[in-house]
Amino acid sequence: MNRMNRMNRMKQYALFTGCTIKAALPHIEMVARKVLPLLDIGIKELAFTCCPNADFRSTDEYSWLVVAARNLALAEKEGLEILGLCPGCTQTLREANMVLKDDVSLRAEINKRLGKIGLTFKGTTEVNHHLVVLHRQIDILLQRVTIPLYGIKLAVHTGCHLLMPSRIMQFDNPEQPRKLGELVKMLGSTIINYPEETLCCGFTLFGSHKDIASRIIRDKVESAFLSGAEAFVVPCPSCYQQFDRNQLVAKRELKFEYQLPVFYYLQLVGLAMGFDLDEVGYYHGRVRSPGLEDKIKLLVKKTVVNL
Amino acid sequence: MITIKTDLRRKILEHNEDIKKCYQCSTCSASCPVLRYDPDFNPRILIIKALYGSEDTLESKEFWKCLSCDRCNERCPQGVNPYNVLLKLKNFLFSQNLAPKERIDARELIITTGFSYPISSAVNRKRESMELEALESIGEELKKIVETE
Structure with a gap:
């Protein structure tokens, strides 16, 4: 067209x-x-x-x-x-x-x-x-995926405000959200289940009660990492900041071992549409994973078979 | 022991009819991510204190630890909406000049500039490098509609 x-x-x-x-x-x-x-x-x-x-x-x-x-x-x-x-x-x-x-x-x-x-x-x-609009027009999203993110293992964090209060948001089940996960799978990546998936990221308290917010980050990261995730995917800029810049602060203070980079969902969409890591702003994030970066660079164009 | 303050009890109930329905089941507390990490923040206890108009209700600094995640509202079987009760209590504290300074400053920043983050030249340089428009203060209109005096 x-x-x-x-x-x-x-x-x-x-x-x-x-x-x-x-x-x-x-x-x-x-x-x-x-x-x-x-x-x-x-x-x-x-x-x-x-x-x-x-x-x-x-x-x-x-x-x-x-x-x-x-x-x-x-x-x-x-x-x-x-x-x-x-x-x-x-x-x-x-x-x-x-x-x-x-x-x-x-x-x-x-x-x-x-x-x-x-x-x-x-x-x-x-x-x-x-995300609500993308979910409604899923066929368009599927058509635009040219480089499926095969083999990329992601921990989905839907966060709180896209889900609750559910009578106002009317998007997904707050106890067992699955729509962001579905949208992630549409891009070809794998989603992993992790025990702390519905735990709030704790961002709001990072400024005033850093001790609480940091322990929340530690538990989220540890739970996702040990479940096999290579990165978080979020639909929210506050969660993004919490898992990005604030994760490094929490890691320094609580001395935990693991770290996971974070993607805003549209960054992944960009990658699946053929933009590179730089073009989707990945390098503006503070938490990096060279292993994952290499894996993404090796992704190849989907073979189109015309029958 | 809780000392009940009738005036305050009346004032709190005036704006929070639903609070009367609380049967102290602790669903809010069990669902609260803050309580999991800090037992001093207990929504169930904050609610019962508010219901009684307990004197120390308003002296408590605990209110401000709420993450505003809405999980308690979502799960409350009685429709008490603990998060909204805390919000109203915080509004009351603000009206009595008892809100933490950082909340008052954050509010002022929004009313004067239109944004909840300070607009700096560093931010605008970064935006420019991404071919995004520079941010400019747009607070004047908010002053007109928020401040009524």
């Missing part, structure tokens, strides 16, 4: 990158911008602010809702659905969207605030993490 046809067919979304990726992990934004349009997902940038995050919510839920409403109203104004790169942002925006669609008197109050900046929340947009 030629490029123009594809551009016309492509559904456009308002990309909600989120602060963590924008400011701390820009290589993830880079890979998302590269890969999503190749999967027929059009993206547009709007003047979004912080979603806002759970820390902000812990100070004042009303303001949290006001700021989230502004973000939702911006997308509504453009007639676009929101596509999240971060489960935390996605959760905030989905919850605010649900509350404001449901509670009309609260909506009226919030709209008075939004009126000051010329915006209105009408309840016309939807919010989804990109």
Whole structure:
């Protein structure tokens, strides 16, 4: 299919990158911008602010809702659905969207605030993490895989906010998540089961209670490593940071033996579509595994047999 | 022993009707990743103290150890939503100027710049090297809608 046809067919979304990726992990934004349009997902940038995050919510839920409403109203104004790169942002925006669609008197109050900046929340947009969209159009993903990641053994960490609260996220079973694993298998890689799969990564406490957060990292890494994993795969920038930079800090402090690099899911998609490790931003990660890198470099193009 | 403070009990219950349904089964505690690593953080006990309006409820620093993972909400058989109860208590602490300084500063950063991370020239140089647009503060609008005075 030629490029123009594809551009016309492509559904456009308002990309909600989120602060963590924008400011701390820009290589993830880079890979998302590269890969999503190749999967027929059009993206547009709007003047979004912080979603806002759970820390902000812990100070004042009303303001949290006001700021989230502004973000939702911006997308509504453009007639676009929101596509999240971060489960935390996605959760905030989905919850605010649900509350404001449901509670009309609260909506009226919030709209008075939004009126000051010329915006209105009408309840016309939807919010989804990109994995939800990829899972819905799995055939497109399968078509684009040219270099299957055969033999790469991955520990899947879905994290918390893509799953819970399940009445809001409506994506997967929080007790036994399997969709990210399915998406990983679609790329040809192998997923390994490990005992601590559903344990939270502990990122939120890394700043304030490093001792707790570090022990969580140690248990996650040890459990995945001893189960045979070569890397983690995550859908979340906070989990990514926890398993990347923070893993090295935890390792130094607790002196554990093992280490595992981490991939954001779209980095793996990029590799399976033929980009190299550099092009998917792998080298911006702090935890490296030369053995795994060699294995990835040796992957070969899928043989296409036309019958 | 728990000393019950009626005023506080009333105030807490006003915004947390569901808390009355708690039958102290400990599902929240058993599900809590923080408690697994730090027994001082016990959601079940925080809930019963809040329910009684116990005086030391608000002095507790434990609230701020919550990872906000939502597992307790997900599993609570009574729909108490322990995470949301803690959130409301934290909101109350913030309104009384009792929130930790780092939370207040983090909130201020978002309202003034629009981002939860400080925007530095180093970040923008890195973004530029990846052909991504530079980040600029977009907080003015938030000030208008968040601060009502």
